[in-house]
Amino acid sequence: MLSYILRRLVQALVVVLIVMVFTFSLPYMQPHGIDAPAYSILGDHATPARVAQWAAQNGMNHPYLARLWTYISQVFFHLNLGVSYRENASVMSIIRLYVPRTVWLAAVSLLLTVIIAIPLGIYQASHRNTVTDYTATGVAFFLYGVPAFLLCLLALEAFSFHWPHLPSSPPSGVAPWAMFTSPVGFILPVACLTLLSIAGLSRFMRGTVLEVLVQDYVRTARAKGCSNRRVLFRHAFRNALGPIITILGLYIPALFGGALIIESVFNYEGLGMQTVFAATNLDVPVVLGITLLITIFTLLGNLLADVTLGLVNPQIRIEGTKA
Amino acid sequence: MSATATTPVPPLVITASEPEKITPLWQRRLRIFAHNKLALVSLGYLVFITLFCFLWPHIHPTNQTNQAATFNVTWNQPPSAKHWLGTDSNGFDELGRIAFGGEYSLTLGFLAGFITIVVGTVYGMVSGFFGGVTDTIMMRILDAFLSIPYLFLLIALITIFQRTTTMLIIVIGVTGWWGNARIIRGDALLIRNLEYSQAARSMGAGRLRIIRRHVFPNSISNIVTVATFSIADAILFLSALGFLGLGIVAPQTDWGTMLQLGSQQLQNGYWWEIYPLAIVFILVIISINYIGDALRDVFEVRLLER
Numbered sequence: 170m171l172s173y174i175l176r177r178l179v180q181a182l183v184v185v186l187i188v189m190v191f192t193f194s195l196p197y198m199q200p201h202g203i204d205a206p207a208y209s210i211l212g213d214h215a216t217p218a219r220v221a222q223w224a225a226q227n228g229m230n231h232p233y234l235a236r237l238w239t240y241i242s243q244v245f246f247h248l249n250l251g252v253s254y255r256e257n258a259s260v261m262s263i264i265r266l267y268v269p270r271t272v273w274l275a276a277v278s279l280l281l282t283v284i285i286a287i288p289l290g291i292y293q294a295s296h297r298n299t300v301t302d303y304t305a306t307g308v309a310f311f312l313y314g315v316p317a318f319l320l321c322l323l324a325l326e327a328f329s330f331h332w333p334h335l336p337s338s339p340p341s342g343v344a345p346w347a348m349f350t351s352p353v354g355f356i357l358p359v360a361c362l363t364l365l366s367i368a369g370l371s372r373f374m375r376g377t378v379l380e381v382l383v384q385d386y387v388r389t390a391r392a393k394g395c396s397n398r399r400v401l402f403r404h405a406f407r408n409a410l411g412p413i414i415t416i417l418g419l420y421i422p423a424l425f426g427g428a429l430i431i432e433s434v435f436n437y438e439g440l441g442m443q444t445v446f447a448a449t450n451l452d453v454p455v456v457l458g459i460t461l462l463i464t465i466f467t468l469l470g471n472l473l474a475d476v477t478l479g480l481v482n483p484q485i486r487i488e489g490t491k492a
Numbered sequence: 493m494s495a496t497a498t499t500p501v502p503p504l505v506i507t508a509s510e511p512e513k514i515t516p517l518w519q520r521r522l523r524i525f526a527h528n529k530l531a532l533v534s535l536g537y538l539v540f541i542t543l544f545c546f547l548w549p550h551i552h553p554t555n556q557t558n559q560a561a562t563f564n565v566t567w568n569q570p571p572s573a574k575h576w577l578g579t580d581s582n583g584f585d586e587l588g589r590i591a592f593g594g595e596y597s598l599t600l601g602f603l604a605g606f607i608t609i610v611v612g613t614v615y616g617m618v619s620g621f622f623g624g625v626t627d628t629i630m631m632r633i634l635d636a637f638l639s640i641p642y643l644f645l646l647i648a649l650i651t652i653f654q655r656t657t658t659m660l661i662i663v664i665g666v667t668g669w670w671g672n673a674r675i676i677r678g679d680a681l682l683i684r685n686l687e688y689s690q691a692a693r694s695m696g697a698g699r700l701r702i703i704r705r706h707v708f709p710n711s712i713s714n715i716v717t718v719a720t721f722s723i724a725d726a727i728l729f730l731s732a733l734g735f736l737g738l739g740i741v742a743p744q745t746d747w748g749t750m751l752q753l754g755s756q757q758l759q760n761g762y763w764w765e766i767y768p769l770a771i772v773f774i775l776v777i778i779s780i781n782y783i784g785d786a787l788r789d790v791f792e793v794r795l796l797e798r
Contacts, residue, residue: 187636195652314778316728318735318748319770322755326766330759337759422641429643433736434755444644445736448651456651460644467639 174476181468186241188464192457193240194233203229209451210254227252250458255450260458263443268462269345271432271439274355275424277348278362279417286367287413290374294382295401305371312368317427321361321434328357338436358435365427366420373416377409384408411482418474422467521790531786534779541776545594554588557743568762578764580750581757589750590769596740597747598776600661600730605723607665612672612722613715619673620680621703631677637670646729650738657740660733664726672718679711713791720784724777731773747773 196203204224211219224230228239243249250260293302312320329337339354340347348355381387382405390404429441436442440459447455525531555561562583569579577586619630649663680703683689689706697705733739734748735755747769754765 183632184636184639187633188640191636192640192648195649199653201654314781315774316731316777318732319751319774322751322758322766322770325755326758330761422639425641426643430732430736444647445738448647448736448738451651453648453651456644456648460640460648463644464640467641471639 170479173479174472177472177475181472184468185461185465189241189244189461190237192461193237195457196453197233206254206451206453227254244461250461251454253447253452253455255447255452255455260454263455264440264458264462267438267440267443270437271425271428271441273345273348274358274362274431274437274439275421275428278359278366279420279424281359281363282366282370283417285363286370287374289367290371291378291401291406291409293371293375294378294405295397297379302375306375309368309372312364313372317361317365317430318434320365321431324357324361325434341436341438358431358437361434362424362427362431366424369423370413370416370420374409374413377412378405381405381408411478414474414478414481418471421470422463425463425466524790525786528786528789531782534782534786537775537779538783541594541772542598545591545598548591549588549595552588554585556584556588556592556745559583559743568757568760568765570762571764577768578762580765581753581762586764586768589745590747590772593745593747593750593769594772596657596744597727597730600657600664600740600746601727602723604661604664604668604730605719605726607661608668608672608722608726609715609719611666612669612718613676615669616673616676616678617680617703617707617711620677621684621699621707623681623684627677627681631674634670634673637667638674642667642729643732646733647736647738650733655738655741657744660730660740664729668722668726668729672722675714675718676711679714680707683707683710713788716791717784717788720780720787724780724784727780728777 196206199205204220207220207223208215211223215223221230228236231239240251243251248261250264252259253263256263289305293305296302315323325337328335335357336354337357339358340351344350348359378401387400387404390400395403425441428439429444431437432439432441433445440463444456444459447459549556559582562579566575566579566583568581569575569583571578575585575587577590580586580589615630615634619627619634645667646663649667650660653659653663684702684707689702692702692706730739730746731748731751734746734750735752737749737752739749740746750769751766751773754762754769757765
């Protein structure tokens with residue numbers, strides 16, 4: 170098991186390196202040259218001397234490979250992602266401010282998704298083709314088809330303006346864990362993010378459990394007189410757990426993508442809103458730093474899912490050590 | 493060997509006279525598509541909206557670019573005989589604007605989706621067909637790309653490159669194909685090991701010929717289906733960018749940018765700036781997805797027997 174984890178860690182590290190080389194090289198591919206952002210930061214009438222000075226400040230006067238090496242070694246050995254073009258702060262200090270907010274938002278809604286979607290999917294599978302099943306399927310289909318930002322807008326319009334019961338945005342300038350101390354403002358964002366994830370996950374859970382329910386071992390369990398509940402939770406649920414863990418691992422990028430939209434709609438100062446803010450200000454280092462960080466989160470999520478899968482399913486564990 | 497290969501031609505001519513009674517393949521496929529009423533309605537809606545977006549500005553021209561002409565005159569007007577769907581917060585006629593923004597959303601979405609399918613197909617075919625080390629390396633690179641959350645990557649690219657119409661198409665086009673490549677690669681891998689591909693290889697067909705004559709035609713069903721979903725995705729991501737304020741730059745606009753502008757007026761109750769467009773937009777996405785589902789059935793061989 171340990172060698173399996175190690176092997177996967179090395180694989181993830183290689184992927185991070187590829188992504189780093191890719192994101193680092195992106196500014197070189199733009200048609201107007203690497204120092205093009207200078208004009209948006211210093212103004213259109215910046216003198217060539219001032220632009221050259223700005224480029225030197227940001228280390229752009231060194232050759233590509235030397236810069237790449239500096240960048241990679243800085244990231245790996247000093248956790249240094251460079252300096253923002255706009256603000257007099259390192260990218261890391263900006264990110265560190267916003268990471269906990271987004272991670273709390275994502276974690277709470279992921280937890281809620283799991284708590285709601287898995288039982289819902291099991292219920293739908295065991296009560297297939299009933300009114301409840303059709304209703305849940307219809308709602309899931311709608312949520313799956315509607316773009317995230319439109320769902321948020323509709324929720325905002327309904328519960329914040331039409332029936333003004335809930336605040337349209339969480340309180341600003343509060344601690345990252347504010348959703349536990351003053352939860353009212355977080356109801357809408359968390360509910361939207363959760364609804365978006367439930368749609369996909371409950372559909373998937375329903376399908377997986379349906380597949381398991383027709384297996385021979387379920388028939389055997391029923392034949393020897395297991396109660397319906399025992400069949401569902403002892404046999405069906407346990408065997409459907411594998412695919413669900415994999416999907417949850419793959420779900421992390423979508424979760425952060427959803428958080429990005431939700432933070433923008435509900436005006437929540439997290440990583441996503443910071444990305445959009447930096448993007449509108451053409452603050453390339455901040456955007457690339459956040460992208461790299463989210464990529465690492467994604468890879469860790471996949472790794473965690475695979476390791477959990479290995480713990481849950483002995484077949485995979487054996488296969489992993491053999492290869 | 494090549495001399496004997498020419499002899500089986502006569503039996504082929506005999507079999508060619510038989511299928512005259514059978515309706516042509518495309519007709520049978522068309523019948524399956526027509527059987528799906530939901531897909532027909534979707535196709536009708538999509539054609540209608542496309543025609544509307546491109547023809548309405550000519551039938552009923554409205555000012556959509558000159559802000560000086562609308563300054564403080566017709567801002568946020570509710571629907572009236574003059575402006576059927578009212579005006580937005582810049583004073584532009586909302587109905588005309590849906591067509592004006594739709595031109596860009598549909599064109600950009602279609603072109604970007606088209607690029608993703610072409611690039612994805614070529615990459616997937618090469619990777620799946622050559623297999624071995626080539627496949628491993630190409631798929632590892634794809635893994636790395638796929639682990640970057642898509643929306644963040646799009647934003648990063650939009651930040652680095654200039655936000656022009658062409659650049660938006662290119663950015664979505666060159667990043668959207670990774671998932672497609674994986675699906676097509678699976679197809680190519682499967683088909684190259686099927687008996688007819690092996691037969692072609694045993695008769696000395698080159699790799700390019702097998703890809704062109706066997707692998708590509710036999711995976712066309714997946715390619716067409718994936719293409720429809722790619723176009724829906726491209727429209728969706730373009731609108732998401734627009735909604736985040738990173739879409740097409742004024743004076744042009746797209747549906748996402750319009751929805752963002754309209755959302756700022758929600759608390760004032762100016763429903764006409766958001767609901768008509770939201771409904772048009774959601775229905776476009778849903779109908780493209782329905783058409784994709786129907787196309788999947790069209791190419792399903794088991795359904796052809798009817």
